[in-house]
Amino acid sequence: MSEQRINRMKDLPSTHLLGTGTPMCSGCGGLEALHQIYDVLGEKTVFVNAAGCMTLLSVYPFTPFRGSWLYTAMASAPAGAQGVRDALDILQQRGDMGPQEDLDVVVLTGDGSAYGMGLSATSAAMDRGLDFIYICYDNEGYGNTGQQSSSATPHAAITSTSGGSRGYPGYKKDLFSIWAAHRPAYVATVIGSEPLDLARKIEKARELKGSRMIIALAPCPTGWAYDPKDSVEIGRLAVKTGVWPLKEYIDGQLVHTRIPRERAPVEEYLRLQGRFAHLFTPATNTAMIAEIQARVDRYWDEVV
Amino acid sequence: MPPTLLTGNAAAAWGARLAEVDYVPAFPITPQTEIIETLGGWLDGGLMPGRMVTLESEHSMLTAAGAAAATGVRVFSATSSQGLLYAMEMLYTVAGWRAPFVLVNVSRGLSAPITLEADHNDILAARDSGFLQLHCADCQEVLDSVLLAYRLAEDPQIRLPVLVNLDGFYLSFTREPVSLPEVEEVRKFLPPFDPMGIRFTASAPESQAVAVLGGGPYSYFRYETHLAALNGVAVYEQVAAEFTTLFGRNREAVESYRTDDAEVVFYMIGSFATKAREAVDRLREAGEKVGLLRPRLLRPFPASLIATALTGKQGVIVIDQNLSVGHGGILHTELLACLYGRPGAPPVVTSFIGGLGGRDISPQEFYHMVTVTRQAISSGTVPPPRLLYTAAELREVRKLQAIATVEREETAPGRKAADDTGAVQETADE
């Protein structure tokens, strides 16, 4: 593995490779992360996409990508990556393609696909040690179909299929651990509001071989019901409150890349989002907020 | 080389080996598994170059197959029944990518009830997907069809994936003499894969399978696919003629067996057509002017070839080894649509459902179908579709039901069994 080149904010690439004018919502936290990721990965890539909001990035005849793109289906983007990777290897082995023509194969899916429908295809890709990068932008619901709850939806969040005064009754699935249990080359969480941490992890992933798995928490003004201008703030609060731990799994080791010493109360994060408004109006639901806080505290108690 | 005894599955594997495929995404399912095991053995033993990868489902298998073809290598894969249906979303998808490759389907009836034996509901469920379809009647044809399928798939006027169908058990596990062409001969017929426009490389970035907005572009691309598929009839005929020149075997899009002076013609696909051929010979000996018409190419549908072959016939007997539940036989429906309004179209087309779940069709039943059709011709009244089913079979099912009833009475006394609402009538004497 080569030396890490991105060490400070001023080392961040300022290329802005990904084109603008896409149909993503303004303030889309997934797109924010993708811009940064693409700047690090570059155009020698083929993005293999599953059904979700980002499918609309490439609408005939336009694409914001300077490199390649293949849309597959909701369940099987990692299998598409397998086919592309194997074919690129075969062409090179046969001498029909020079190594300078090679591409990094990058899967791009939402949480609905990553945590649910595509999990079996992802698991199998890791079993086979597929040499690829997986980017999951996690907006905690089926965004493209109107933000129904997925298995990435956090407890108590209102979605189009979990309304009422209690919100989503389930708990966000721990995909990071599920992925790490496969012992792939690399697993990391990132968020667009922490660009240095994100770029360092993507750079690390790029330099490794094997399955490199990234989950980007993707604040989603449309699905989470907040003002688009607050996306960065909400992202920062997700980290400051400890709701979104920034971590990586590498060489069998779990490392937290940012440990918030003084964690802000989760309330600060929840209060900004319409999907949690029922926790504050008409009356503050202290019990449920306390429960959410307790889960976050328990997580960090085990870390430190 | 003298013919070798091969199962239909081994013949399919030989087709892939002789086509010098680069990539085989795989997933096991009876009765197809022997195909991928055979290829796996050859790949592991260094007897053929290429790479095989076992996916975790047929849905993924088809995704990987399409993606690899879209990256520029020659791809082969195989499945059956539940597997084909599990992959259904991707059949439509990769056809829309215009990714040329070959998928062998070993036909097997669909669940429920679950069975391992053959019928054509699986392959016919894929008929609207954009995959072209070749249907085989014997093991030699399986090998030949795989080679023909690559020529079709990769033709610049087509560029679509192709399904080659063989019947589970009847062909998959039956050994027949198959002559294996020399690889040099095959190379003359099938040159290396030319990916043409579709590839992913660093110097020529490509966006494939992107979304469209609105019905305008969607209709355009879907219909383009349709037009490309339709080119398949002429391309197939030309490719099959080349095949005959090189290998001496006739592989016409539609097999006509003793149809020239026939008054009544059997119309069917698949391995049971070999039983029909036999019945035609027996009936001819008895003075009956009958014949057999069997499409090898079912997609694109060679409508004018079929209509021409049937012009002036008195009657057609359609045997459907499938059932469109709530409607009837799929081949029957398609044939009627093809014949309607054509001058000289046969006035009588009878419909029989036979061979579901691998159920055999006996010579007596073939004779009986001719009798029924002759009666319809003379009376001018076409009988409703019928299931080929004997009194003995009905009796066997009744026995099973009796056992089930007794068992239930003993284990859960007083619980009522659901009444049998179907009215299955036997069609022939045993």
Ligand SMILES: Cc1ncc(C[n+]2csc(CCOP(=O)(O)OP(=O)(O)O)c2C)c(N)n1
């Ligand atoms: C097999 C299948 N089922 C359902 C859909 C409909 N669908 C399209 S996008 C989507 C939501 C995907 O959610 P996620 O992966 O989280 O991506 P997001 O929309 O949030 O970006 C769904 C359910 C589909 N395209 N395919």
Ligand code: SF4
């Ligand atoms: S719904 Fe959310 S994730 Fe989807 S484009 Fe809009 S902001 Fe982004």
Ligand SMILES: [Mg+2]
């Ligand atoms: Mg989502």
